Amino acid sequence: MIDSEKEMKDLAICLSRNLVLCMCYGKPIKNNELSKKSGVSLAVITRIKNDWQGKEKVQLETVVKLAAALNVEAVDLLSKNSIYQKLEGTA
Template identity: 75%
Template structure:
C-alpha cells in the first residue's frame, strides 16, 4: 500500500471514529437527524460512521457539511486526536 493510500485509510478511520463520537456525545443524534441537518444522505452517513476499515473515500464537501451540522471544526472530524478533548471543552 502506498503512503498516500495509508494516509487516506488513516483519515477515513479518524472520520469514522470522530463522527461516531460526535453523534453520541452529550445529546445523541440519530443518523436521520444528522442527514436532515447536513443535507448528506442517511446511506452516506451510515457508511462513514461504520467504516472501521477506512475504506470509504469521502468528498471534502461532505465532511464540511457534517462538521457544520455537528457544530465542530472540519479539521476536528479528520483529526487523529480524540475529538472528546474538544467536545469536553465546550460541554
C-alpha cells in the same frame, strides 16, 4: 500500500471514529436527524460511521457539511486525536 493510500485510510478511520463520538456526545443525534440537518444522505452517513477499516472515500464537501451540522470544525472530524477531548472542553 503507498504512503498517500495509508494516509487516506487513516483519515477515513479518524472520520468514522470522530463522527460517532460527535453524534453520541451531549444530546445524541440520530443518523436520520444528521442527514436532514447536513444534507448528507442517510446511506453515506451510515457508511462513514461503519467504516472502521478506512475503505470509504469521502468528499471534503461531505465532511464540511457534517461538521457544520454538528457544530464542530471539519478538521476536528479528520483529526488523529480523538475529538472527545475537544468536546469535553466545550461542555
